[in-house]
Amino acid sequence: MTSVLPETSGTVGPPPPFDPELAAALDVIGAQLPSAITAEMIPAMRTGGVMADLSDEELSRGGAFTVARHLAPGPAGDPEVELLVLTPTGHTTPLPAIYHTHGGGMVVGNNRSGVDALQDWVTEVPAVIVSVEYRLAPEHPDPAPVEDCYAGLVWTAEHAAELGIDAERIVIAGASAGGGLAAGVALLARDRSGPALFGQMLLCPMIDDRNDTPSAVQMAGRGVWDRTANDTGWTALLGAARGGPDVSPYAAPARATDLANLPPAFIDVGSAETFRDEDVAYASRLWQAGGRAELHVWPGGFHGFDMMAPQAAVSQEARAARVRWLKRLLG
Amino acid sequence: MKDLAVRLAALDPDAGAALSVIAYFDRLIEARAGLQTIVRGAAVLAGCPARLVDDTRRVQVRVQPDGSTAPAAGLDPAWMSAAVGEATLWLEKPGPPGPVEAMVLERAAAAAKGVLDRTRGHPPQADPALIELVVDAEADEPARLQAAARLGYKATDRVRAIALEDGSAALHPESAEPPLDRAGVGPAGPVAALPESWAAARVALRFTAEGTEQDPGRRVVHADELGGLVLLAAAVGPGTEPVPDVRALDRATAPWMLTTLDAVAETASLRAAATALRVHHSTLQDRLAHTIPVLGWDVREPRGRLRLQLALALRRLHRSRPPA
Numbered sequence: 001m002t003s004v005l006p007e008t009s010g011t012v013g014p015p016p017p018f019d020p021e022l023a024a025a026l027d028v029i030g031a032q033l034p035s036a037i038t039a040e041m042i043p044a045m046r047t048g049g050v051m052a053d054l055s056d057e058e059l060s061r062g063g064a065f066t067v068a069r070h071l072a073p074g075p076a077g078d079p080e081v082e083l084l085v086l087t088p089t090g091h092t093t094p095l096p097a098i099y100h101t102h103g104g105g106m107v108v109g110n111n112r113s114g115v116d117a118l119q120d121w122v123t124e125v126p127a128v129i130v131s132v133e134y135r136l137a138p139e140h141p142d143p144a145p146v147e148d149c150y151a152g153l154v155w156t157a158e159h160a161a162e163l164g165i166d167a168e169r170i171v172i173a174g175a176s177a178g179g180g181l182a183a184g185v186a187l188l189a190r191d192r193s194g195p196a197l198f199g200q201m202l203l204c205p206m207i208d209d210r211n212d213t214p215s216a217v218q219m220a221g222r223g224v225w226d227r228t229a230n231d232t233g234w235t236a237l238l239g240a241a242r243g244g245p246d247v248s249p250y251a252a253p254a255r256a257t258d259l260a261n262l263p264p265a266f267i268d269v270g271s272a273e274t275f276r277d278e279d280v281a282y283a284s285r286l287w288q289a290g291g292r293a294e295l296h297v298w299p300g301g302f303h304g305f306d307m308m309a310p311q312a313a314v315s316q317e318a319r320a321a322r323v324r325w326l327k328r329l330l331g
Numbered sequence: 332m333k334d335l336a337v338r339l340a341a342l343d344p345d346a347g348a349a350l351s352v353i354a355y356f357d358r359l360i361e362a363r364a365g366l367q368t369i370v371r372g373a374a375v376l377a378g379c380p381a382r383l384v385d386d387t388r389r390v391q392v393r394v395q396p397d398g399s400t401a402p403a404a405g406l407d408p409a410w411m412s413a414a415v416g417e418a419t420l421w422l423e424k425p426g427p428p429g430p431v432e433a434m435v436l437e438r439a440a441a442a443a444k445g446v447l448d449r450t451r452g453h454p455p456q457a458d459p460a461l462i463e464l465v466v467d468a469e470a471d472e473p474a475r476l477q478a479a480a481r482l483g484y485k486a487t488d489r490v491r492a493i494a495l496e497d498g499s500a501a502l503h504p505e506s507a508e509p510p511l512d513r514a515g516v517g518p519a520g521p522v523a524a525l526p527e528s529w530a531a532a533r534v535a536l537r538f539t540a541e542g543t544e545q546d547p548g549r550r551v552v553h554a555d556e557l558g559g560l561v562l563l564a565a566a567v568g569p570g571t572e573p574v575p576d577v578r579a580l581d582r583a584t585a586p587w588m589l590t591t592l593d594a595v596a597e598t599a600s601l602r603a604a605a606t607a608l609r610v611h612h613s614t615l616q617d618r619l620a621h622t623i624p625v626l627g628w629d630v631r632e633p634r635g636r637l638r639l640q641l642a643l644a645l646r647r648l649h650r651s652r653p654p655a
Contacts, residue, residue: 020362024355024372311375311398313368 012214015222016272019300025309026223026302033308035221037105037229039138039236045108054112059086061119065129070163072155075147082133083152084111086119087164088126096169096198096330098122099156100131101149101185103176103304105206105225105233107137114175117307120319125326128165130156134181138236142251145237146184150194153185157195169330171199171263176225176275176304177233179205183253183282186262197263199329201322204269204303205279208254209234209242213277223272223302230274254278259285264292266325268318270301296321348431352376356438366446370394370420373439377422377432383443385418386506389483390447413440416447457482459499465522466492466500466529479522492517492529494536500529513539513550528554534564537651538644540593544586547593548647560644567648576642577649579626588625591618595630596640 018026037045056067066087071080088095098121102113111131118129134148153172160167174182179202186200211230220227234242234252241247249256265286269279276297283295298305298318306315355376359369366383373381374394382393382403393403411422413436420440422432464470464478476486482502484490489505494515503510505519515536517528531554538557540548554561573581583589594604605615623629630639 020359020364021368021371023362024358025375027354027358028351311371311396313371313398316398 012218015218017300018223018272018302019298019305019312019314021312022300022302022305022309022314025312029308033224035223035226035229037225037232039232042107042138042232042236053110054116059084059112059115059119064089064123065119070155070159072152075144075151078144078148078151079135081148081152081155082111083156084115084129084131084133085163086115086129086131088122088128091126091164094160094164094166096125096127096171097156097160097163097165098127098129098201099153099170099172100129101134101172101174101178101181102131103174103178104136105229106145106177106180106237107233109136109177114178114307117175117319118173121323121326124323125330127171127326127330128163130163130165137233138239141239142237142248146181146188146250149181149185150188150192153189153195168196169198170195171201171326171329172197173201173203174205175203175307177206179203180207180251180253183207184250187253187256188250190261199264199266200262201266201325202268202279202282203322204273204275205253205267205282206230206233206275207252207282208275208278209238209247209252210254211243211274213274213281215276215278216274219272219274219276223274224305224308225274225303227274254282259289259291262286262289262291264294264329266294266322268296268298268321270303270305271297271299272301273303275303294325349434352431352434352438356442360442360445364442364446366390366392366443367394367400369439369442369446371398372442373420373422373435374398377424377435380423381439382421382423383415383418384421385415385447386508388418388447389504389507390418411436413437415440415443418443418447457502462500462502465502466525468526468530472523475525476522479525484522486522488522489519490522490525490528491519492525492532494529494532496536496539500532509551509553513541514552515539516551516553516555518553518555531561534561537564537648539651540647544590546647546650547590548597548643563641563644564648567645571649573649574642574645576626576638577646580642580646583622583625585621587618588622591615592622592630592639593643595619596636596643601631 059065059067066089068085070083070085072083074081098118100115100118102109102111104113111133115129115131122129132149132152135144137145157167157170172182172185182200183202183205186197189195189197211227211234216227216230237251238247247255267279267283269276280295280297283293286293298314301314306318309315355372359372370381370383370392371394374396375398378396380393380395384391391403393401395401406421409425411424411426411428411432413420420436420443422436428436461478461482465475491503491505493501493503493510495501496513509516515532517532520528535552535554535557538552539550540546542550591608594607598604598607601615602612605612619631628638629635
């Protein structure tokens with residue numbers, strides 16, 4: 001069931017146009033991926049091939065990575081959390097780590113989703129990839145997903161030495177819902193004096209359950225992950241609390257009132273997506289709090305454009321910008 | 332996420348995939364996308380490298396299926412291709428194209444042609460002052476190379492100077508098609524050698540003809556082909572008195588006479604000359620018999636033919652604009 005979406009105050013103009021090359025690709029993809037996703041569609045999305053799983057053989061990339069799985073204790077009283085660990089071969093000294101929280105609107109995906117993009121990064125900037133399998137909403141509403149992610153991070157930091165990881169240099173990274181979880185885990189780590197993160201990569205992150213920014217209104221019914229889809233995701237995670245006064249900042253980091261003392265952030269987002277304004281605002285608030293952040297708003301980008309149309313010129317630039325930031329941070 | 336090519340392959344090639352390809356390039360056309368974006372679309376949708384080659388416009392775009400650009404190596408004529416006006420779009424895999432590839436070729440070629448047609452009407456504005464500097468033997472080499480760079484030429488590019496009828500210069504890359512206007516074409520060489528190419532082109536221009544009944548002959552002459560005739564050019568200035576053979580040609584008033592003599596001078600045999608003139612062999616024989624009293628020699632004799640060729644060349648030199 002979809003809740004009634006409030007109108008935003010003030011007026012917004014028409015949606016910004018998609019980048020022409022992305023628009024052309026979206027026409028090809030569009031038939032297979034509706035903009036508006038409702039709760040009834042979640043089971044089909046989990047079994048359908050929207051995001052094809054990579055096999056262990058594919059993950060090993062011909063021996064360039066070792067593939068391992070570890071079980072970390074879950075949050076108190078909860079099941080263990082599976083961590084997929086991809087270690088680049090041929091390194092004898094501890095490497096930085098990229099701790100990955102996958103995307104999928106809080107409702108779909110697993111710890112293999114999207115790791116191929118991270119493997120591309122660490123081919124250029126060597127690092128161990130640790131990707132966490134968190135429980136999904138709506139079966140496991142907040143705080144299960146973010147607490148699972150945090151538990152996996154704590155275990156990773158504690159076992160850094162045996163994983164070949166430099167515990168001082170763990171960067172958390174995630175896209176979409178995974179970007180929201182990454183930001184939430186960064187807030188948790190700060191507030192609980194947990195593992196010191198070296199950076200946070202928030203790729204088109206989903207961080208505001210209120211779902212009423214001008215970009216959310218502008219892009220309704222258009223592109224990928226529109227306002228209805230966003231409502232579906234947040235309602236799955238938060239239930240009736242969505243948009244109300246009692247939402248935890250760890251679930252919806254846009255709700256956080258204190259953004260000081262967070263690790264350096266990399267934030268990117270498309271200009272033509274629901275998350276544009278909440279992500280731009282998050283970067284601004286990080287700076288206002290005295291923090292470090294790099295913000296990229298890619299013109300005409302729809303949600304996840306770089307994954308769905310990786311060949312487009314703007315996608316190539318977006319991916320290159322992430323690697324450049326990692327090189328500056330870790331190089 | 333799967334590649335677009337994989338997605339297309341999963342669709343019905345005759346309906347779904349074709350429609351997607353059409354929609355893809357329509358979007359690019361609508362957005363006035365450039366050549367690189369169009370070629371990238373072809374590479375992405377066909378799942379193989381694609382390239383657009385336009386020698387006359389010095390356009391060479393090659394994109395790999397991951398969307399990155401890459402330098403172009405040799406072409407394989409067995410690859411799938413489509414004409415884009417004078418240019419060619421290639422998909423770098425051997426043919427014959429399947430339904431999706433055929434549609435990609437057709438739509439990408441149409442989109443690229445739109446861009447080329449749009450921009451062909453507005454060729455890059457080559458500043459005449461810069462060209463003048465590049466071919467100026469008096470200018471020092473660094474200044475000439477700098478001017479050439481501003482015209483888009485690297486020092487190592489092989490370029491020809493072209494002398495046009497109005498006295499202006501143009502530059503052509505070595506691989507370009509010969510000019511369409513009346514022109515003398517200098518030899519190709521590095522940019523630093525353009526003053527020499529320009530001097531030779533201006534000499535070649537003097538050997539060109541209007542290509543009319545009164546002034547038959549080639550409208551475009553390459554300096555490379557002149558050989559010893561170059562010495563004649565030096566011998567004919569504004570005040571030079573024409574030799575009697577040239578005056579004889581000027582007396583050739585019958586409308587067919589000069590074109591007939593030019594055909595005899597330019598072709599390998601009288602039979603070939605008759606074919607070029609579209610007259611019967613015996614008609615040509617009759618006409619040539621008529622030229623003997625006008626000229627005073629028989630152009631069918633080997634020495635007579637050389638004398639004719641020299642007379643025609645000298646006549647063009649006299650008619651040409653005197654060298655500046």
